[in-house]
Structure formats: structure tokens, C-alpha cells
Amino acid sequence: MNMRAAVCGDHTLAMPIKPATLDDPRVDEVLVRIVATGICHTDIKIATTPGLSPRPIVLGHEGAGVVEKVGAGVRKLAPGDHVVLTFDSCGRCPTCAMGKPSYCHEVAAVCFSGKRLDGSTTIRCEDASTHGNFFGQSSFATHALANERNAIKVRKDAPLELLGPLGCGLQTGAGAVLNSLGLRAGQSIAVFGVGAVGLAAVMAARVAGASRIFAVDVVEERLALAKELGATTAINGAKTDALKEILAATKTGVDFALDTTANDKAIEQAVDCVGPLGACGLIANKNPAQAAQVKILGSMLRGRTIRGIVQGDSVPDIFIPRLVDFFMDGRFPFDKLVKFYPFDNIAEAMADADSGATIKPILRMG
Numbered sequence: 398m399n400m401r402a403a404v405c406g407d408h409t410l411a412m413p414i415k416p417a418t419l420d421d422p423r424v425d426e427v428l429v430r431i432v433a434t435g436i437c438h439t440d441i442k443i444a445t446t447p448g449l450s451p452r453p454i455v456l457g458h459e460g461a462g463v464v465e466k467v468g469a470g471v472r473k474l475a476p477g478d479h480v481v482l483t484f485d486s487c488g489r490c491p492t493c494a495m496g497k498p499s500y501c502h503e504v505a506a507v508c509f510s511g512k513r514l515d516g517s518t519t520i521r522c523e524d525a526s527t528h529g530n531f532f533g534q535s536s537f538a539t540h541a542l543a544n545e546r547n548a549i550k551v552r553k554d555a556p557l558e559l560l561g562p563l564g565c566g567l568q569t570g571a572g573a574v575l576n577s578l579g580l581r582a583g584q585s586i587a588v589f590g591v592g593a594v595g596l597a598a599v600m601a602a603r604v605a606g607a608s609r610i611f612a613v614d615v616v617e618e619r620l621a622l623a624k625e626l627g628a629t630t631a632i633n634g635a636k637t638d639a640l641k642e643i644l645a646a647t648k649t650g651v652d653f654a655l656d657t658t659a660n661d662k663a664i665e666q667a668v669d670c671v672g673p674l675g676a677c678g679l680i681a682n683k684n685p686a687q688a689a690q691v692k693i694l695g696s697m698l699r700g701r702t703i704r705g706i707v708q709g710d711s712v713p714d715i716f717i718p719r720l721v722d723f724f725m726d727g728r729f730p731f732d733k734l735v736k737f738y739p740f741d742n743i744a745e746a747m748a749d750a751d752s753g754a755t756i757k758p759i760l761r762m763g
């Protein structure tokens with residue numbers, strides 16, 4: 398299978414688009430013609446940090462496209478199906494068996510090793526073996542091989558070119574609220590950082606009927622968008638003390654907080670603004686060694702939970718179609734976060750994602 402792929406060969410955001418070939422699907426794999434793919438901050442982190450994934454590699458993990466071919470053992474999908482590609486998981490470890498695939502024991506191998514579990518690579522470029530399978534997809538390409546497990550069938554009347562970010566960033570924010578924290582109607586939440594993940598959390602909190610939604614950020618335009626999408630209070634953390642403001646407004650604190658910033662101060666404030674028996678979710682980090690201060694007594698006396706969250710505890714076959722339905726019903730208008738770029742302008746799109754100039758860039762394969 399001939400294709401064009403953006404190949405990351407060093408530790409910069411440069412990934413020149415080159416002709417490449419892609420393997421045929423094996424028994425449990427599907428070949429997908431990528432229509433469009435979102436850019437997520439994990440792509441930037443992997444592209445610029447040595448040691449996390451091998452080189453050369455094709456990144457991209459928010460692909461959306463059309464199934465072209467399926468392996469002999471695939472039962473869930475057929476050629477012509479519209480799919481959103483999401484994170485991969487092994488399907489056999491204890492957490493996969495518990496229906497919590499985002500905490501799969503094999504995550505390093507299935508999402509970051511650039512190879513199938515048997516060690517084979519799926520892409521050849523310039524006569525050299527090239528790493529694929531990034532998040533079980535490597536969607537910065539015109540075609541991708543996914544596993545049946547991480548290709549999620551979606552309704553055909555939804556705009557496919559928009560849907561890729563549901564596979565990672567948006568399900569992470571929305572799932573944190575709806576699945577991990579389990580916010581119910583009438584409860585309150587503070588969302589620290591309203592980029593793509595935080596704005597998805599704000600929209601999901603509104604879907605769930607939150608009484609109060611505090612959005613904290615340092616960029617005024619993002620705070621304005623958060624208010625448009627459902628935040629009841631916008632707080633510029635660079636100008637005011639977000640913790641004081643949330644506590645003054647709620648007396649005892651919010652039911653839930655979510656940090657999407659990986660900023661030490663924001664994490665500490667997110668924990669401290671949670672009231673009795675509430676929970677704070679942590680979904681971003683700077684590096685494996687990052688640590689933050691937790692006030693033990695305050696958390697103990699309030700019975701607070703602090704929990705890590707990956708991919709919003711999504712069971713993608715259930716959760717992604719649900720988010721598509723919310724979008725189609727006008728209740729999850731994530732199209733307001735998006736800017737489209739032609740695939741050939743991937744350098745500009747990566748730079749805009751990195752600088753924050755665009756909240757959610759999507760590459761159109763064309």
C-alpha cells in the first residue's frame with residue numbers, strides 16, 4: 398500500500414512528508430484511509446523528547462477515516478465504515494479485562510514502541526524500516542493500520558473530518574468529568590486550564606447539568622470561549638488568586654476539580670479548592686519526576702480524593718459514539734475549538750499547537 402506520511406527523524410517538530418509503504422492488515426487489523434487527524438500535545442512531547450519513542454517514526458493519534466480493508470478475524474468493522482482511531486490496548490491484561498483499557502499494562506508497547514507486539518514494524522520509507530503503530534495508528538499519514546480494538550465505528554451523518562480529536566484530547570476532558578469523576582446534575586467543578594482538554598471538560602460538565610463551572614486560565618480569549626461553552630465563572634489566574642475566588646464563591650469548595658495544566662501552582666490550587674468528599678483529577682504532567690505539594694490535613698479532614706486520569710476512563714466503543722451524538726445534538730460544540738490545515742502545512746499546524754495559537758489543529762489529508 399503506497400501512502401504519504403510525515404516522518405519524524407529527530408527530536409524537533411520537523412516531520413517532512415515522504416512517500417512510504419504500509420503493510421497489509423493482519424488478522425486483527427484494519428486499513429484506514431485517513432480523512433483528517435487532530436494534533437495533540439502528546440504528539441509534540443514525543444516529537445521533542447528523546448527516549449520516549451524510537452526514530453524514525455510516524456506520529457499522530459487522533460485519526461478519523463474510512464475503513465478500506467479488514468483482516469480475516471475482524472468482526473466489528475467492514476470496508477466503508479467511518480471510524481475514529483483512539484488509543485490502543487492489549488485486550489488481555491487485568492485492567493483491559495476490567496473494562497479500563499486506558500490503564501492497560503501494555504500501554505508502553507501498544508502505544509509508544511512504534512511496533513506491533515511481535516516486534517514487527519508496519520511502515521517502510523526510503524528503503525528503511527520505519528516505526529508506526531503510534532497509539533495503534535500513526536495517523537500523520539494518508540493511510541493507517543489500526544487494531545480492531547482501537548478503531549471506533551461512528552455514525553455516517555457526522556462530519557468525519559472533525560471527529561478525530563474525540564479519540565484522545567476531547568474524550569480525555571469529557572471522560573474525566575462524565576466517567577472518572579462522575580459529576581452529577583447540581584454538582585460543581587473547577588477546571589484549571591481551558592485548552593482543548595479543559596474546554597471538553599467544561600462542555601461535558603454542562604451536558605451533565607453542573608450547577609457551577611469555574612474555568613481558570615491565563616489567556617483571556619480562552620476564558621471567553623470557556624464562558625461561551627458553559628463556564629459560569631471565568632477566572633484569570635494571572636490576575637487574581639483562583640483558589641480564594643473559588644472558595645469565596647462556594648464557601649466550602651467545589652465538588653470536583655480538574656487540572657489540565659501540569660502547572661505546579663494550578664495543581665496545588667486544584668486540590669485545595671475541593672470541598673468535603675470531593676475529588677481532584679490530574680490529567681497532565683511535565684515529566685515523570687514532577688511532584689507537587691499536597692496539604693495533608695486539609696485533604697484528610699475533607700475526605701478528598703486525588704486521582705490520576707488517563708483518556709477519561711473511556712471505553713471508546715461506547716464513549717466516542719456518545720460524544721458524537723452530543724455533538725450532533727448541539728450539546729458538545731467542539732467545532733469551536735478547531736482550525737483546519739492541509740496535510741502539507743503540518744509544520745505550521747504543529748507550531749500553532751505548540752504555541753497555543755490554535756486550540757485544536759486538524760490536518761486534512763485531502
Ligand SMILES: [Zn+2]
Pocket residue numbers: 437438439440458565566
Ligand atoms: Zn493525545
Ligand SMILES: [Zn+2]
Pocket residue numbers: 486487488489490491492493498500501502503
Ligand atoms: Zn491491556
